[in-house]
Amino acid sequence: MAQVQRMSRLMVKTLRDDPADAETLNHKLLVRAGYVRRTAAGIWTWLPLGKKVYENVARVVREEMDAIGGQEVLLPALLPKEPYEASGRYEEYGDLLFRLKDRKGSDYLLGPTHEEIFTQVVKDQCSSYKDLPVILYQIQTKYRDEARPRAGVLRGREFQMKDAYSFDTSDEGLAEAYALHRGAYQRIFERLGLDYRIVSAVSGAMGGSQSEEFLAPAPAGEDTFVDCPACDYAANTEAVTFALKPASTEGHPAVEELDTPDTPTIETLAEHLGVPASATLKNLLVKVDGEIVAVGVPGDREVDLGKLGEHLAPAEVELVTAEDFEGRADLVRGYVGPQGLDKVRYIADPRVAPGTSWITGANKPDRHARNVVCGRDFEVDDYLDVVVVEAGDPCPACGAGLKLDRAIEIGHIFQLGRKYADTFQLDVLGQNGKPVRVTMGSYGIGVSRAVAALVEQTADEHGLCWSKEVAPADVHVVAAGKAVQTELALDVAGQLGAAGVRVLVDDRAGVSPGVKFTDAELIGVPQILVAGRRSAEGVLELKDRRTGEREELSVAEAIARLSA
Amino acid sequence: MAQVQRMSRLMVKTLRDDPADAETLNHKLLVRAGYVRRTAAGIWTWLPLGKKVYENVARVVREEMDAIGGQEVLLPALLPKEPYEASGRYEEYGDLLFRLKDRKGSDYLLGPTHEEIFTQVVKDQCSSYKDLPVILYQIQTKYRDEARPRAGVLRGREFQMKDAYSFDTSDEGLAEAYALHRGAYQRIFERLGLDYRIVSAVSGAMGGSQSEEFLAPAPAGEDTFVDCPACDYAANTEAVTFALKPASTEGHPAVEELDTPDTPTIETLAEHLGVPASATLKNLLVKVDGEIVAVGVPGDREVDLGKLGEHLAPAEVELVTAEDFEGRADLVRGYVGPQGLDKVRYIADPRVAPGTSWITGANKPDRHARNVVCGRDFEVDDYLDVVVVEAGDPCPACGAGLKLDRAIEIGHIFQLGRKYADTFQLDVLGQNGKPVRVTMGSYGIGVSRAVAALVEQTADEHGLCWSKEVAPADVHVVAAGKAVQTELALDVAGQLGAAGVRVLVDDRAGVSPGVKFTDAELIGVPQILVAGRRSAEGVLELKDRRTGEREELSVAEAIARLSA
Known part of the structure; x- marks a missing residue:
């Protein structure tokens, strides 16, 4: 025989209001439903x-x-x-x-x-x-x-x-x-x-x-x-991952140096030249186990440092500081371009594929270069997926926007x-x-x-809403309040329990039917069986907690349905 | 269907020897049986x-x-x-x-x-x-x-x-x-x-x-x-507890002082006078929340300080030190008697009942007194059960020796x-x-x-010996080793499992029958069913782990018996 739990004896205290510090559904509802x-x-x-x-x-x-x-x-x-x-x-x-x-x-x-x-x-x-x-x-x-x-x-x-x-x-x-x-x-x-x-x-x-x-x-x-x-x-x-798609390095115009005063960032550069950020190549300098390494990604993308760290582990990745530039004439801060980085390992995102052409630093203060072609003007030492993924990026499997x-x-x-x-x-x-x-x-x-x-996935505006396998009971029997209703509710609960159904029965005295209905919705047992208005005739109302569908049933029908 | 556990797949490694550091049966056997x-x-x-x-x-x-x-x-x-x-x-x-x-x-x-x-x-x-x-x-x-x-x-x-x-x-x-x-x-x-x-x-x-x-x-x-x-x-x-049984204080001889040089302990006193220790009254001095209190018990008994502490809690009980005797002329160390302790609270065991007569300290160096009668020569302020209980002490309910x-x-x-x-x-x-x-x-x-x-209560010289309710299985089926035996064992195990019996079956290959029998005894499942010598005829041997009783049964009989 399955257990019949009587609310009058169960330690459960429901709350009308969310706890003050609760931000998520599970916190709010699990606390409110006791x-x-x-x-x-x-x-x-x-x-x-x-x-x-x-x-x-x-x-x-x-x-x-x-x-x-x-x-x-x-x-x-x-x-x-x-x-x-x-x-x-x-x-x-x-x-x-x-x-x-x-x-x-x-x-x-x-x-x-x-x-x-x-x-x-x-x-x-x-x-x-x-x-x-x-x-x-x-x-x-x-x-x-x-x-x-x-x-x-x-x-x-x-x-x-x-x-x-x-x-x-x-x-x-x-x-x-x-x-x-x-x-x-x-x-x-x-x-x-x-x-x-x-x-x-x-x-x-x-x-x-x-x-x-x-x-x-x-x-x-x-x-x-x-x-x-x-x-x-x-x-x-x-x-x-992003597939590397190499193109021809032929047919691009020659590299051309541009005068770009006060443009140490992608934003300032793109505005100055009137080009989209995606036309530029961003070169982030990091230290890998103490050695300076450059990471190239399109100017409109961010480098995911966590991902970079995982790729290079167990080597440690740190950001460079002003001191790291001391004595390094080859590294012009804010104006770095891969075409002049002979002594630095160059890692790039697959979007920086051979044959792509970029606007990037000219390795001189306030100067940039255009028509800098990967595979012609610079080589990539290692391709790694290091950009922060964004909605709309192509699916690695089918190419559709993710x-x-x-x-x-x-x-x-x-x-x-x-x-x-x-x-x-x-x-x-x-x-x-x-x-x-x-x-x-x-x-x-x-x-x-x-x-x-x-x-988080199943609760609705009324409260919890459990699947049958995890619910604390199969049926929540509600006695609306009058003696005849309580009697019927306890009788049905007993019969259901004997049939192996796990029952929670709200037999609390001095609690209004409204509060009991609200509590039943909040507690979220899949089936709610109400001994209400027509209890004297032996008629109950069965409500599906999830769909809200209601149906009137005789005691025998209710037992048969719920113990099926 | 209950679970059939095959030893060939179960992580269990039995040991022949007790772990080096094991002192108790449960430590030895639970480790040895895996x-x-x-x-x-x-x-x-x-x-x-x-x-x-x-x-x-x-x-x-x-x-x-x-x-x-x-x-x-x-x-x-x-x-x-x-x-x-x-x-x-x-x-x-x-x-x-x-x-x-x-x-x-x-x-x-x-x-x-x-x-x-x-x-x-x-x-x-x-x-x-x-x-x-x-x-x-x-x-x-x-x-x-x-x-x-x-x-x-x-x-x-x-x-x-x-x-x-x-x-x-x-x-x-x-x-x-x-x-x-x-x-x-x-x-x-x-x-x-x-x-x-x-x-x-x-x-x-x-x-x-x-x-x-x-x-x-x-x-x-x-x-x-x-x-x-x-x-x-x-x-x-x-x-x-020890019942207080007061007797008459009349008819005892008068108190008599004795010269008892160098007898500060009960042992030295009893030997000097040629009397049993039980004839003497031992008076232990303690401090209760800083105040000196004397505790009287028969000379052959020990004071249980833990018990005394519990009786007097939350007051704190400490032993006295030499300094506590400074300025206390009334307290003669080693020769204390209750008949002279007007300023000290006197707690006694109920064995020191009114009407009992004792040899005790005379409150003078090297002097004791005899015929010191409780209720005539001294009064007890509080009776508390503070002696260490010993075998043979009277049962508080019926008086028999405990x-x-x-x-x-x-x-x-x-x-x-x-x-x-x-x-x-x-x-x-x-x-x-x-x-x-x-x-x-x-x-x-x-x-x-x-x-x-x-x-600790149920193991025997062969190993663990579980009751049915806690045993890891109901039956331990042992396949002695040959193909026909393993086949029979697995067949019977399957049938028992289908009948709701929890089965452990030793189907290990390359393990001798002797090792399997020893392991079965060590592991301690209540019933051991062996597919051995007469397996080809479909006859098994059932052994009761606790009594050692053996019986030959057909497959059908074994299933019927064990699934009953």
Whole structure:
């Protein structure tokens, strides 16, 4: 028999007004409907209704992880420093990591993710190729000391994640584990009722391991992604590539120097010459591991320094300062052009293709040059996708203009490869008797974040609006208030519960029908069954929370319909 | 269909030898059988088999908490300092508390228990007597920085607890919530298969709130309790009382002073006079909030300073030092007797009853007195049970000699009263329209500790030995090794799984039958079904893990028996 929850006994306090500090739907509605309560910045309490929704999401995740052979474990959240020092992440995480000492002064951290510890577990438990492949997962509390925890349970400092890790002896095995997770994630998000896109997370140009993100489009999302309206291409903006299309370097006029006083910026230059910014070539100087490098992009585009940094990692990228120009007669600040940069590495966006012609700096104060042709007057050392992607940029797959959308990252699957296995020397004995280095994948779903994403995508002006699989109950029975109505409501609730239906029944005394109806809409159970006006005749009204459709039903009809 | 777990795919590595540092059964066996792995001192990873057992215990706890109307919530483990400062526990916990700072320098702690936060939640969510009573619970990770984390998962620094809190407007309501929890705890521990005793945790002499502990007798236990072999009395040693039995003060010989050179201790005195230590009266001097107080107990008994401290709390008890005797001619060190202590408060054990006669100090150097009669020669200001309880002490209920036993505290129920409600001014509007201060109970079960207690109580020389309710599987099917045996084992396992039986099947290739049998005993699933010698005939051997009884069965008989 499923549980019948009586509102008269349930700890749920609904609010008419949004919390003062709430900016996002999930924060406003989960608090107003009594699902969660803020304990500290980015640290939340799950109240009874919220705990049910959270557990429903966790159950779906667990079922699908078990279905692909995942083995559930539970690792600690309080972790010793050493494994994270070995991987380098104890420092890399910077301020994101909660660090603490125990009574003896030993260093610990609160786990932000558990690659290191899982690697150690497998090193300890698996010694032969026969022990692999293995997929391990946990649904566990994670910690990240976000600089600006906000957006309700979307980005907490303490939050719940399902993290899984696969261990294989071959790249093919890893690819298979990756495909299994990809399929499981699709089933999970479909069952939860989330609208999602799978996007490439790492630029193909960089090669290397495969990585995809599961994004739930929502205005409150903190991620931007591109979406092609013409084909099925979608990607993290950082993963978008632009095809290099070389043209002939012949037939261009000769380079011509121009007198362009006081035009150290693209804006001043374009205005002075009366040309669009896109006709000019912008050359940004940066330092890569201390060495000055120039980055060329069309004058109307911005360089994405984060993307540049990822391309060049582990080298460090910094902006140049006035001191860097000292003693460098070849670098004329504000008037740099690639045609005079013999001693400087030149990186360019693929838009600066061979055969394109530009207005750019003449490497002399207050002077620019026109008809500067790539491949004739200068060479590009490395082509990298480093411009900030904009709406309308061509789709790498079909060429149509891309859309830019905001989304919530709800899942991430990643072929880690041997990074952690190398750190911890995770080998198993191979079939040929020799040690084989293990290859790993890591796969995450934000469980508490999925709840937030569901709210952002499905709530309407009346409140929450859950899918059947995650709703805290299947039916919300409302007793309008009179004795006969309460009696009917409790009777129907009891019968539904006996039939295995999860019921929330509003049997509160001294609460007006209007307040009860408003609360039912706010709480968002998919079906609302009202014992109202025609209760004496045994007639109830069934309302679909999402569509608003209403229908009158007898008790028998209601039981039959809802327990179907 | 229940899950069929194949050992060939399960991450479980059994060990023949105990871990070097293991002192207790649960530590040795849970590690050897591949249930848990140590991540750091007192910090454990639950491996696949361990996670199943842990979840089974949690499920039983959850079902019984739901049955008494408990509402499940989930509070954070990372908590702001302020509520714990308000209650005084931020300091009181001392080194037991893990403390840390976030990136902004604000103080946080890892929750050791959540009274403060639950009080705040209820203050926020409940405003009227109509919102109460309420029972809230969570199954959650707790943190205590134990000085000597040891004994496996029995006393971890990170561990799992079910903590519940009741909120009522009246003492009667609290008593009812307490009784509900007491019943639920009895059902939980019975279902888990734990042998337990319910013992009084606070001395009746002190009055006040009721508190009981659920103790699981086990040699590895860190608690000592008394148990009456003749009646059902059981108590924490600190809660044992001794009845005061006054006798006549008439008919005793007069006090007589004795010359007892160099006898400042009970041992030297008893030897000098040739009397048993029990004939002498020991007078311990302590300082209570700075004032000197004497505590009288029979010479053969020890004063339990912890117990004395609890009786006199919040006053602070310290031992006296040499300086405390300066200027106190009435206090002759080593020769104190109550008959001369007019200016000193005299506390005595009930064994020092009116009418008892003693040899004690004469309040002069090297002098003692005999025939010093309580009620004739000195008066007792307060009777308190302060002696260390010993085996053979009389049962307060029936007078029989008590037994002393070691046990593991697996549960604790406690009528907190209004302590936290006072701290946080937790009031609700009463029926008469006036605010009512709320009264609370707190109720804990160590979930990970219950797993350890089960091992300590039920394991045998072959390994773990789970009860059906908590076992990681119902049946452990062992394929002895040949193809026909493996085929039969997998066939039977499949059929059992289809019939709803949870099956672990040892289908490992290249592992000897002997190793498989030893592993099955070590892993401790209640029923072991072997596809061995007579597999070709379709005959299996069923072995009861606990009793060792064996029986040959056909496939059909085995399915019928095990799915019954």
